[in-house]
Structure formats: structure tokens, C-alpha cells
Amino acid sequence: SAPVSLENGRLLYMSNCKICHGIEGRGDGLLASQLDPKPAVLADPQLTGDKFSKPFDNFQIINVGIANTAMVGWADQLSEKELWDLTYFIRAFSNENVKLPLLFAQGSTADSGKSRESSTQIIFQEILLLLDQSLKAYRDDRTREASESAFDAYLTYELVESPLITKRRDLGLKLESSFGRLQAEIKRKAPLDLVDKIGQNIAADLKEAQQILTQKIGFTGLFIQSFSIILREGFEAILIIAALITFLIKSRNRDKLKAIYTGVMIGIVASFLTAYILHSILDISMANQEIMEGVIMLVAVAVLFYVSYWLVSKIEAAKWQSYITGKMQQAVSTGSAFTLGLVAFLSVYREGFETVLFYKALYLYAGETTAGIIPGFFAGSAVLGVVYFLINSLGMRIPVKWFFVITSVFLYFMAFMFMGKGLHELQMGGAMSMTLADFAPEIPWMGMYPTWETFIGQMILVAAYAGALFYTFGIKQERAVHELKSEATQIQNNITAVHDLVEHISHHAKRCEIFLKDTRDHDLKELSEHLKEIDSKVHELFDQVLYFENRLSDEYDRLSQPIGAREKELH
Incomplete structure (x- = not known):
């Protein structure tokens, strides 16, 4: 961890910002006259004063820039630490005594031992301080400042969220949800007693979290935590991968x-x-990490939904053995195989880099006693291997149709869950609004959160899936039945024509036989035998045509039944 450095901020300003904003931040740099719009006056208290703005406002602008202006984003050129140094330096233009944060932490924690415990305590002090500032601002009817302080408190909490989740997942997720609820209640100007109660609950949970993170961990504790990380984070991915492999x-x-x-x-x-x-090169902010995770989840939603529908569209065809032996192999084209590979990639990648960060946090907080981490990892991996084997074995015993159904529903559920979690990550990263929906339940493992944004997103997915099912088993099915009826009618007409032709040939063969019956010519008798053979074969052909005609008639009658009756008959 490292404190904010105003001197470093000054050096960065002089080398990168002075040419436009001027030495004293008055927007009068050498290039100012050539720019349209003009550079911002950083000495204006409305922009950088403590009374009218928050450091995070300035940080965001420096980080991402302002569209359609000469103010570019510096995220690609400066580390997060440097961005904060620069942020607090420019705030000195309009504040006599700049309020510096207690610390700026890079990564999750300090190295180990007393340094780690001290750093953890400072982080929690900072969170509680920002939380207190938020509640005070809300009591004074300064809603915007209260909301920003609550968001800053959450971003600071993110510095210890990963190690907390490795030790107490339920508490870590509870705090994340509580911070989101606090921001949402503040924005909708909820009653003061409700906001105060949420703040008090957060403070109590933070104290418990601090105690957990400062406790020493032995071999058994590290083993269990390492085991739970790989099992928890890898379980969803192994389910999806096993289902895809069994399907192929x-x-x-x-x-x-x-x-x-x-x-x-x-x-x-x-x-x-x-x-x-x-975390080592870009030094990405916690908010941007949340946004990135949210975007990855939403991409996974699109791919999982597509594959889920693709599978369910094959259920009807899977009833026919000819489809399984022939067309199914053609159905998994190169493009489809690529899509399945993409699903596998996203399933691993979505959890993968977060798992790496969890283990990094676990190593940092373990200090010198890291012996239980590797055995826990391998034990958890072994359990995942058993899960894969069981799914694969069970899947091979399930009839094809029902395997398609189960896999399709499972992939859709994962898309449903990712939709809620992805939108929630965007909300927690500040990239999406958060509007509370009191009627909506909070079920994190299903990706369900009590906000309108996540609720609407998941309902859109439900409607899309329902529409896809209706199209597949309703509109598309009836269309297929109509086409089959047309084909059946044409085949019947062809059979009738063959039937007439057979009758015609048979008639002529009999006439020839009668004509040649009384002749004594040896050659003519031999010809007569050939004609009898032709007549016999023609009758065999006629019997076969008649058999297929009856079969086609039965199939035609079946296709004329309602879809529900046909389904019942098939079962």
C-alpha cells in the first residue's frame, strides 16, 4: 500500500496537463486558445472544491476523458495510483487543505504479518469513515454527496472483498449487496431511519469482517478455504463443459x-x-473490474441462450433414429462447433481470472503459513473431476431426447443467472443505474436482485425463451406438418400413377400369354414363360406399392391429428 502523493501529482500535472489547463489550473495553458471547447478551469470550486464535488468525480474524468473534447482518458498511460495522485493535486487548486484518504492501496493488502494487519485495519477505517460521511450528508439533505460517499465506501471495501469471500463468502456477498442497497435507497430518497439502519448493519458487518481478516489461519483453515474456492468457482464451469462433451x-x-x-x-x-x-500492468480500478466482469457475463448470456435454443430446436428431430444416425452429425457444423467451444471458453474465463485473484488474496493473507493452499486446490480439483465423471456417465444413460431437454434447460438457467449477475456487476461498478424493486426477491445464486434493471433484464430473457419455444413447437411445427401433408399428397399421386402403370403392364402381359398359349413354336413358348415371370414380378411390385400406400395413408392420418395427440401417441 502507498499514500497519495501530492508531489507526484504535481509532477504528473506539469508534464501532462499544464500545457492546456495552465500552471494554476485556470484553463490558460499554451494550447488553450487553439481548443474548442476551452479547457476546464480546474481552480473553479464547482469542479474541484470539496463543497461541490467529490474526488471520484475528478478521478473518473481523468480516467476516461470527455467525449468530443481535447480531454482524453489517461487510463492507458497512468496507473491507478498515479491517477489518484493527479486527482488530489488538482483539487488543491480550490481547496486550501486537501482532504487526503488514509491510504491508497494497490492490490488487496500488504505483504504479511503486522504490516498486513495494519493495512487491513486502515482500509476498514477508511470504509467506515466514508460510510459515516455518507450518512451525515444524507441527514443534511445532501443526497448527491451521500450517494458518492457511499459509492467511494464500496470501492474501498472492494480492496478487501476478495480475501473476505475466500474466508466467509456469505458475509462478503452480504456486504456487497448491502452497499448496493444503501446507494439505491439514497438515490430514491428513502426515509432517514431506513438509510441509517442499513448503514448501521453495514458497519456491524464490517467490524465482523475486519476480525475475520485479521485472524491467523492454520493449515486446516487454508486447506478448507482453498478447497472451497476451486470447488465453488469451478463447479458451474465443469457442469457446462461436461454437458457439452456428453452432448457431442x-x-x-x-x-x-x-x-x-x-x-x-x-x-x-x-x-x-x-x-x-x-492488476500488475494496467492496475485497473475496482469499479472498472466490476464493469468488465459484468460485460463478460452478458456476452456469456448471449452465447448460452443461443446454444440452449439450438439444442431445444433439435428435440423434435431427436425422436427419429435416422436423425441421430445421420443428420445430427451434419447439424454440428464447423460454426456450431466453434460456438460450443466459445461456451466452454466463456464458462472457464468468467470464473477463471476471478479465481486467480481469490488465490492471490488467500496467499497474501496467509502470510508465511501457506502449506494448506496447494493440497486444498488439488483436493477441490479432484472433486470437480468426480463431478465431471458422474455427469458424463449419467448423461450417456439418459435417452437422447431427454438429454437434449435437460442440457437446454440447464444452459438457459445459466444464461438467466448470468443476466442478473452481469447487470448487478454493472450496477456495482457504477455503469448502470440501480432502481429498487421491493417486490423482487434477492436470490444471489440465481442471479436475482431486488432492482428493476436486473428484474427487467431477466424477464426479457424469459420472454425470449418462451417465444423461442412457441416458435419451435408451435409455428414451426405446424408449418412442418403442412409441408409434410403437401409432400404426402404428391407421393400419393405418384403411387396412383405407378398403380395404373402396373395394371396396364399386367393387362398386356395376360393378353400376350393367351395369344401364345396354343402355339407349338418352341421360341414362342419360351417367350411365354418370360412373360409369366414378368407378370409375377409386376404383381410383387404391385403388392409392395400397395403396402407403402397403406403406410403413407396411416402417416397422413396421423399428421392430420393435433400436435398434442401426436405427442401422446409417440410416448
Whole structure:
């Protein structure tokens, strides 16, 4: 961890900002006259004064820039630490005594021992201070300031969220949800006693969290935490991957398994690279990390929904053995195999880089006693292997139709959950509004949160899936029945024509037989025998045509029944 440095902020300002904003932040730099719009006057208290603005406002502008102006974002050129140094320096233009944060932490914690405990205590002090500022501002009817302080408190809490979740997942997620609820209640100007109560509950939970994070962990504790991390984070991914692999095997597309394996391997490598880049090179802010996780989840929603519908659209066709033995192999085209590989990649990647960060936090908080982490990891991985084996074995015993149904529903549920969680991550990162919906339940494991945004997003997904099912088993089915009826009618007409032709040939053969019956010519008698043979074969052909005609008639009658009656007959 490192404190904010105004001197470093000054150096950054002089080398990067002075040319436009001027030495004293009055918007009178050398390039100011050439710019339209003019550079902002940073010495204006409305922009940087403590009374009218928050440090996070300035940080965000420096971080991402302002569209259609010369003010570019500096996130790609400065670390988060440098951005905060610069933020607090420019606030000195309009504040005699700049209020510096207690610390600025890079990563989750300090190294180990007393330093780690001290750093953790300082972080919690900062969270409680910001929380108190938020509640005081709300009591004074300064809603905007209260909301921003609550958001700053949450971002500071994110510095210890990962290690807390590794130790007490329920408490970590509860605090995240409570911070979101606090921000939402403040924005909708809820009664003061309700906001105070939420704040008090957060403060109590923070004190409990601080005690948990400052406790020393032994071998058993580290083993259990490491075991739970890999099992919890990998469980969803292993379910999806096992279902996809079983699907390809059952549909006789083993040659497409490479796409799944490739997606998994790329997902693992990308997870490590992303974790390294975000926290060692870009030093990405916690808010932006939340937004990134949300975007990844929403991409996964689109892919999972597509694959889920693709599978359910094959359920009807899966009733026919000819489809399984032939068309199913053609159905998994190169493009479809790529999509399945993409699902595997997203399943691993979505949890992967977060898992890496969890283990990083666990190592940091473990200090020198890290012996239980690796055994816990391998034990959890072994359990995931057993889960994969069981799903694969069970899936191979389930009839194809029902396997398609189960896999489709499971992938849709994952899309439903990711939709809620993805939108929630965007909300917690400040990229999406948060409007409370008191009627909506809060079920985190299903991705359900009591906000209108997450509720509407998931309801759109429900409506889309219902519409897809109606199209597949309603409109599309009736259209297929109509086409089959037309084809059946045409085939019947063709059979009738063949029937007439057979009758015609048979008639002429009999006439020839009568004509040649009394002749003594040896050649003519031999010809007569040939004609009899032709007549016999023609009758065999006629019998076969008649058989198929009856079968077609039965099928035609079946297709004329309502869809529900046909389904009942098939079962």
C-alpha cells in the first residue's frame, strides 16, 4: 500500500496537463486558445472544491476523458495510483487543505504479518469513515454527496472483498449487496431511519469482517478455504463443459470435442493473463473490474441462450433414429462447433481470472503459513473431476431426447443467472443505474436482485425463451406438418400413377400369354414363360406399392391429428 502523493501529482500535472489547463489550473495553458471547447478551469470550486464535488468525480474524468473534447482518458498511460495522485493535486487548486484518504492501496493488502494487519485495519477505517460521511450528508439533505460517499465506501471495501469471500463468502456477498442497497435507497430518497439502519448493519458487518481478516489461519483453515474456492468457482464451469462433451459424444461428433478442449485451455490461459494484466500492468480500478466482469457475463448470456435454443430446436428431430444416425452429425457444423467451444471458453474465463485473484488474496493473507493452499486446490480439483465423471456417465444413460431437454434447460438457467449477475456487476461498478424493486426477491445464486434493471433484464430473457419455444413447437411445427401433408399428397399421386402403370403392364402381359398359349413354336413358348415371370414380378411390385400406400395413408392420418395427440401417441 502507498499514500497519495501530492508531489507526484504535481509532477504528473506539469508534464501532462499544464500545457492546456495552465500552471494554476485556470484553463490558460499554451494550447488553450487553439481548443474548442476551452479547457476546464480546474481552480473553479464547482469542479474541484470539496463543497461541490467529490474526488471520484475528478478521478473518473481523468480516467476516461470527455467525449468530443481535447480531454482524453489517461487510463492507458497512468496507473491507478498515479491517477489518484493527479486527482488530489488538482483539487488543491480550490481547496486550501486537501482532504487526503488514509491510504491508497494497490492490490488487496500488504505483504504479511503486522504490516498486513495494519493495512487491513486502515482500509476498514477508511470504509467506515466514508460510510459515516455518507450518512451525515444524507441527514443534511445532501443526497448527491451521500450517494458518492457511499459509492467511494464500496470501492474501498472492494480492496478487501476478495480475501473476505475466500474466508466467509456469505458475509462478503452480504456486504456487497448491502452497499448496493444503501446507494439505491439514497438515490430514491428513502426515509432517514431506513438509510441509517442499513448503514448501521453495514458497519456491524464490517467490524465482523475486519476480525475475520485479521485472524491467523492454520493449515486446516487454508486447506478448507482453498478447497472451497476451486470447488465453488469451478463447479458451474465443469457442469457446462461436461454437458457439452456428453452432448457431442451422444450425437456422434467426437471429432468436434477438440473445440471444447481448446476453449477450456484458452480460457485457463486467458484467466491468468487477464489477472496479471489487470492488476500488475494496467492496475485497473475496482469499479472498472466490476464493469468488465459484468460485460463478460452478458456476452456469456448471449452465447448460452443461443446454444440452449439450438439444442431445444433439435428435440423434435431427436425422436427419429435416422436423425441421430445421420443428420445430427451434419447439424454440428464447423460454426456450431466453434460456438460450443466459445461456451466452454466463456464458462472457464468468467470464473477463471476471478479465481486467480481469490488465490492471490488467500496467499497474501496467509502470510508465511501457506502449506494448506496447494493440497486444498488439488483436493477441490479432484472433486470437480468426480463431478465431471458422474455427469458424463449419467448423461450417456439418459435417452437422447431427454438429454437434449435437460442440457437446454440447464444452459438457459445459466444464461438467466448470468443476466442478473452481469447487470448487478454493472450496477456495482457504477455503469448502470440501480432502481429498487421491493417486490423482487434477492436470490444471489440465481442471479436475482431486488432492482428493476436486473428484474427487467431477466424477464426479457424469459420472454425470449418462451417465444423461442412457441416458435419451435408451435409455428414451426405446424408449418412442418403442412409441408409434410403437401409432400404426402404428391407421393400419393405418384403411387396412383405407378398403380395404373402396373395394371396396364399386367393387362398386356395376360393378353400376350393367351395369344401364345396354343402355339407349338418352341421360341414362342419360351417367350411365354418370360412373360409369366414378368407378370409375377409386376404383381410383387404391385403388392409392395400397395403396402407403402397403406403406410403413407396411416402417416397422413396421423399428421392430420393435433400436435398434442401426436405427442401422446409417440410416448
